[in-house]
Amino acid sequence: MAHYKATDSKREQFRRYLEKSGVLDTLTKVLVALYEEPEKPNSALDFLKHHIGAAAPENPEVEALRLEVAEMKEKYEAVLEENKKLKAKLLIHERTFPLIP
Missing domain, CATH: 1.20.5 (Single alpha-helices involved in coiled-coils or other helix-helix interfaces)
Incomplete structure (x- = not known):
């Protein structure tokens, strides 16, 4: 049981780190843009790379x-x-x- 809580705690710390650094927000925006794209691109990965690069400072x-x-x-x-x-x-x-x- 202690092992489970330690893993869960690490996950929660990592999630907070991603949230603080803006990663979750950026990923969410890019995934929403992909979802709302009327014609889905052939490569979703290329779409993500392009749009994440555009969102980077x-x-x-x-x-x-x-x-x-x-x-x-x-x-x-x-x-x-x-x-x-x-x-x-x-x-x-x-x-x-x-x-x-």
């Missing part, structure tokens, strides 16, 4: 990299636009002053 380094990627995308778009304008100017100059061999 962001690492500051990851957030910094996201910002850097966003800035680089903006710069890339600006360079593409500048390139387009320069090509148009070059075409005009080539038509105005054709190279004579």
